[in-house]
Amino acid sequence: MNQKDIKLFTPTTVVLLIVMAVGGLAAFYRLFFGLGASTHLNNAWPWGLWISFDVLGGVALAAGGFVIGGAVYILNWKKYEPIVRPAILNAFFGYALAATSITLDIGVPWRIWHPVIMWQVNSIMFIVAIHVVLYTTTLATESSPLILERLNMKKAVNFVEKIMPAIALFGVLLSLLHQSSLGAVFLIAPEKVSPLWYSSTLPYLFLVSAVLLALSMVSFETILSARVFRHKPPLDILRGLARGSLVVSGLYLLLKLKDLVTGPGVGLAFNGSLVSNMYLLEMIVGIILPFCLLLLKNVRTGVNGIFAVNMLVIIGTVLNRMNVGIVSMAEHNSRMGYDYFPSWMEFSVTMAMIAFAILGFKISVKYLNVLKLEH
Amino acid sequence: MGMNRRDFLRTAAAGSGALLASGVSPAFASMPKELPTGAVGILYDATLCIGCKSCMVNCKKYNSEPGGALYLQGRTASYEVKPGAPFWDSAEDLSSRTVNVIKVNKSGTGLNKDSTDNGFSFIKQHCLHCITPACASVCPVGALKKNPVNGVVHYIENRCIGCRYCMMACPFNIPKYEYESATPQVRKCQLCYHRYDEGKYSACCEFCPTGASIFGKVLDLRKEASRRLTLKPGDEYDFPVQTVDSKQKSRRKVSKYIEHVYGLKEAGGTQYLLLAGVPFEWLGFNRNIKDQFLPDLTWAYIAKIPAVIAGVILAGTATWAVTRKRNKDKEG
Ligand code: SF4
Numbered sequence: 001m002n003q004k005d006i007k008l009f010t011p012t013t014v015v016l017l018i019v020m021a022v023g024g025l026a027a028f029y030r031l032f033f034g035l036g037a038s039t040h041l042n043n044a045w046p047w048g049l050w051i052s053f054d055v056l057g058g059v060a061l062a063a064g065g066f067v068i069g070g071a072v073y074i075l076n077w078k079k080y081e082p083i084v085r086p087a088i089l090n091a092f093f094g095y096a097l098a099a100t101s102i103t104l105d106i107g108v109p110w111r112i113w114h115p116v117i118m119w120q121v122n123s124i125m126f127i128v129a130i131h132v133v134l135y136t137t138t139l140a141t142e143s144s145p146l147i148l149e150r151l152n153m154k155k156a157v158n159f160v161e162k163i164m165p166a167i168a169l170f171g172v173l174l175s176l177l178h179q180s181s182l183g184a185v186f187l188i189a190p191e192k193v194s195p196l197w198y199s200s201t202l203p204y205l206f207l208v209s210a211v212l213l214a215l216s217m218v219s220f221e222t223i224l225s226a227r228v229f230r231h232k233p234p235l236d237i238l239r240g241l242a243r244g245s246l247v248v249s250g251l252y253l254l255l256k257l258k259d260l261v262t263g264p265g266v267g268l269a270f271n272g273s274l275v276s277n278m279y280l281l282e283m284i285v286g287i288i289l290p291f292c293l294l295l296l297k298n299v300r301t302g303v304n305g306i307f308a309v310n311m312l313v314i315i316g317t318v319l320n321r322m323n324v325g326i327v328s329m330a331e332h333n334s335r336m337g338y339d340y341f342p343s344w345m346e347f348s349v350t351m352a353m354i355a356f357a358i359l360g361f362k363i364s365v366k367y368l369n370v371l372k373l374e375h
Numbered sequence: 376m377g378m379n380r381r382d383f384l385r386t387a388a389a390g391s392g393a394l395l396a397s398g399v400s401p402a403f404a405s406m407p408k409e410l411p412t413g414a415v416g417i418l419y420d421a422t423l424c425i426g427c428k429s430c431m432v433n434c435k436k437y438n439s440e441p442g443g444a445l446y447l448q449g450r451t452a453s454y455e456v457k458p459g460a461p462f463w464d465s466a467e468d469l470s471s472r473t474v475n476v477i478k479v480n481k482s483g484t485g486l487n488k489d490s491t492d493n494g495f496s497f498i499k500q501h502c503l504h505c506i507t508p509a510c511a512s513v514c515p516v517g518a519l520k521k522n523p524v525n526g527v528v529h530y531i532e533n534r535c536i537g538c539r540y541c542m543m544a545c546p547f548n549i550p551k552y553e554y555e556s557a558t559p560q561v562r563k564c565q566l567c568y569h570r571y572d573e574g575k576y577s578a579c580c581e582f583c584p585t586g587a588s589i590f591g592k593v594l595d596l597r598k599e600a601s602r603r604l605t606l607k608p609g610d611e612y613d614f615p616v617q618t619v620d621s622k623q624k625s626r627r628k629v630s631k632y633i634e635h636v637y638g639l640k641e642a643g644g645t646q647y648l649l650l651a652g653v654p655f656e657w658l659g660f661n662r663n664i665k666d667q668f669l670p671d672l673t674w675a676y677i678a679k680i681p682a683v684i685a686g687v688i689l690a691g692t693a694t695w696a697v698t699r700k701r702n703k704d705k706e707g
């Protein structure tokens with residue numbers, strides 16, 4: 001199967017388009033009638049689904065770009081070269097998602113550019129904003145050969161490929177900083193965030209889990225595209241990624257356990273409250289199960305085992321971001337007398353973002369040489 | 376890939392120039408930790424408060440004027456009076472229309488004033504004007520600023536992007552957002568700083584009939600607060616009314632205080648000080664608010680950034696050079 005055989009107008013595409021249309025309408029509604037009319041945010045809950053899923057989750061899901069870019073261009077592990085383009089393109093969509101959602105989420109979207117000129121270096125939010133701007137530019141440069149090739153601009157392609165290691169290093173640097181700074185955002189509120197998640201190591205936890213998620217996400221996509229194009233999945237690449245996941249999930253597990261034991265103590269995790277159960281769910285699905293499964297050699301080396309672990313890590317890490325962004329503050333905020341559950345418009349905008357990313361990726365695969373398929 | 380080490384370094388350096396520029400000059404970055412020289416504030420004494428809510432009404436009235444915390448062109452003060460409510464203003468909590476609220480906490484029969492035992496106590500909630508404000512430290516665009524002279528933490532509407540990080544960061548949950556509007560603002564008490572030029576001061580203190588809220592220099596307020604803690608319950612004392620240095624006094628019997636001036640140390644200290652006859656936790660203050668400067672927590676992270684930038688560029692370049700050579704050796 002090759003690029004030309006990818007059908008664009010399938011039933012799935014139609015569903016994706018409908019989801020995008022509904023979300024688009026909700027987004028317009030939000031712009032014209034305000035956050036109160038479209039979301040369930042309130043006096044105690046300044047942030048909700050859009051910040052937790054789209055921004056925290058979206059940026060974490062996009063970590064594949066810097067991890068694989070770093071491996072191929074900085075560590076010169078050329079084995080992973082075949083997956084570097086999809087990883088970077090995927091990152092680009094992750095950031096587009098995060099940036100669009102943050103634009104809708106802030107109360108005054110037409111001032112989104114303010115941080116670029118009104119510096120306030122005490123603010124993690126300022127640091128994040130600058131990084132998102134710089135990194136989206138970096139990702140665009142990294143993906144530019146895709147477009148330039150299509151336009152037959154050989155010289156430009158050569159130039160970009162020549163400076164690619166430097167761009168990749170810049171991307172790695174920015175990603176290290178802002179993956180961790182998204183965790184650092186919550187350092188300011190020790191009196192609100194549940195001790196199950198609050199820790200001075202939050203920035204490192206966000207970084208390590210983003211790397212873990214990156215490996216799983218890239219592996220997941222590699223397997224999926226192998227299925228779509230009916231070619232054999234590149235086993236040695238998948239096995240390499242799985243070995244990496246084993247090491248990183250072990251490290252992540254250690255860090256999380258250390259925080260639990262030295263912080264609130266193990267008891268808090270088992271007190272049966274909804275918040276504690278969400279913590280346990282995240283720990284089991286996202287960290288403990290994947291780590292234990294990866295310890296088994298036949299899981300780590302077979303496509304089906306790897307695929308299962310990937311699913312667990314993706315769900316578990318996104319759950320972690322939702323927990324930090326929403327669940328961790330539930331006890332504090334409900335003491336203030338307010339609850340939060342996203343409105344249907346919040347959900348529909350988020351679903352539209354996901355649909356956009358899937359469809360965008362599909363179109364790119366059809367028209368651009370993302371997977372370096374034979375023509 | 377035909378890139379040599381010099382090209383590589385050059386591109387990396389050019390690219391990170393913008394980042395390094397943000398490499399944080401300490402003077403630019405520092406959050407003050409000392410009480411400003413001319414710091415003004417409010418002392419609220421819950422034992423003197425009779426719950427008349429005059430402060431709430433007048434807060435709204437005088438802050439709906441230009442420059443006020445609730446000002447919006449074409450809007451007059453909005454008193455959220457409920458039908459049949461026994462008060463002038465019956466807002467129950469802080470909101471984008473209410474930046475000052477009187478609440479009552481009760482237990483049991485609620486008969487004894489300033490007691491947790493079958494008693495009740497009032498509490499007045501508004502911005503504490505922290506000495507090192509978390510809200511101002513997290514604002515990405517500097518839309519919340521602490522005045523270096525009088526210490527008022529005020530809001531600059533036309534900078535604000537509406538990210539609501541200030542709401543997340545404030546340990547006292549003070550800033551509120553106008554979700555109901557398509558062109559929203561953050562609303563919080565600004566210590567009536569728009570009235571200082573005409574020689575006026577906080578409306579909530581000017582219109583407090585008992586002296587429960589008094590305005591003044593923070594140093595004087597601190598002295599007054601600690602003096603009250605030394606008084607003997609049952610003795611008579613001339614409580615100043617409106618301002619701490621007022622000629623007008625209200626002679627009253629001293630109630631029993633708990634040994635705590637709230638705001639001396641909490642969150643690094645605040646310019647709003649409180650006294651009460653019951654524990655502040657009982658009045659709704661979060662017990663997890665520690666005596667610490669909250670912005671230090673995020674600064675500990677931000678301060679590492681320049682070192683990380685330098686480290687990653689150096690280590691990354693070295694790694695690239697070494698691994699590339701190794702690959703070449705292997706091929707060759
Ligand atoms: S009380 Fe809250 S809003 Fe007021 S200065 Fe302190 S941190 Fe800012």
Ligand code: SF4
Binds near residue numbers: 536
């Ligand atoms: S909502 Fe406005 S004032 Fe508050 S932190 Fe964001 S930009 Fe600053």
Ligand code: SF4
Binds near residue numbers: 438
């Ligand atoms: S100082 Fe002014 S704005 Fe603040 S609560 Fe009192 S009256 Fe309201």
